[in-house]
Amino acid sequence: MTVLDDFDLSGSVAVVTGGTRGIGRAISEAFAAAGADVVPTARTEAAVDDAVEAVRDRGASSLACPTDVTDEASVEALFDRVDDELGGADVVVNNAGINPDGALGPPEAVDPEAFDATVDANLGGAFLCARTAARTLVEDGGTVINIASVGGIVGLPRQHPYVASKHGLVGLTKSMALDWAPDVRVNAIAPGYVSTELTEELEADEDLRRSVLDRTPQRRFADPEEIAGPAVFLASDAASFVTGECLTVDGGWTAR
Numbered sequence: 001m002t003v004l005d006d007f008d009l010s011g012s013v014a015v016v017t018g019g020t021r022g023i024g025r026a027i028s029e030a031f032a033a034a035g036a037d038v039v040p041t042a043r044t045e046a047a048v049d050d051a052v053e054a055v056r057d058r059g060a061s062s063l064a065c066p067t068d069v070t071d072e073a074s075v076e077a078l079f080d081r082v083d084d085e086l087g088g089a090d091v092v093v094n095n096a097g098i099n100p101d102g103a104l105g106p107p108e109a110v111d112p113e114a115f116d117a118t119v120d121a122n123l124g125g126a127f128l129c130a131r132t133a134a135r136t137l138v139e140d141g142g143t144v145i146n147i148a149s150v151g152g153i154v155g156l157p158r159q160h161p162y163v164a165s166k167h168g169l170v171g172l173t174k175s176m177a178l179d180w181a182p183d184v185r186v187n188a189i190a191p192g193y194v195s196t197e198l199t200e201e202l203e204a205d206e207d208l209r210r211s212v213l214d215r216t217p218q219r220r221f222a223d224p225e226e227i228a229g230p231a232v233f234l235a236s237d238a239a240s241f242v243t244g245e246c247l248t249v250d251g252g253w254t255a256r
Contacts, residue, residue: 013090
């Protein structure tokens with residue numbers, strides 16, 4: 001037995017919400033490569049089918065179950081299928097999230113409906129998925145990983161609903177870790193700026209891109225795979241004494 005063996009996820013079943021693109025897709029494929037069976041899910045059937053095929057290509061068992069994390073019946077159906085077909089979830093990654101245009105701008109310009117939708121998806125969806133999965137996690141042991149943001153640690157201008165939801169997610173991580181210890185470990189990852197479809201417009205704006213790079217000691221955006229590695233760590237026995245923590249993966253952005 002070596003330290004590297006602790007990173008092996010063989011025999012685990014992982015559910016990754018928002019697991020069909022960007023950070024979630026990278027986590028899904030990394031978990032499959034580490035030996036886990038993986039259920040990447042999102043609302044769109046075609047996207048789910050594509051992600052399921054990708055993890056199966058890496059040798060993982062999977063199932064296609066499009067899911068709206070804000071809908072209790074949809075979440076129940078997801079975990080019912082995972083229980084019935086794969087034996088229950090051992091790892092739940094809450095990565096699904098939104099930051100719609102109506103939620104951007106100074107406080108007085110934020111659409112109240114967009115505020116509610118953002119908090120419902122980013123925070124409420126994570127709570128609903130974790131609570132539903134707890135029926136097997138608490139009984140059998142497991143781990144929850146919430147994908148937060150540097151916006152869950154510091155303030156970001158013109159992103160008030162998103163920042164509120166991600167601060168709430170970091171707090172939820174800590175409180176769930178207390179209630180579910182020692183059976184379930186609950187941690188968060190707070191990525192900095194990552195090159196995904198969601199940041200394409202930001203990276204295309206030279207002034208905005210430069211402002212991010214000037215603040216980031218690593219002088220670049222992260223690749224999604226650089227968030228997947230820490231997720232494998234937190235899901236594995238290598239992190240067996242880690243719970244209630246928020247691991248910041250931001251290239252030093254919050255060090256200033």
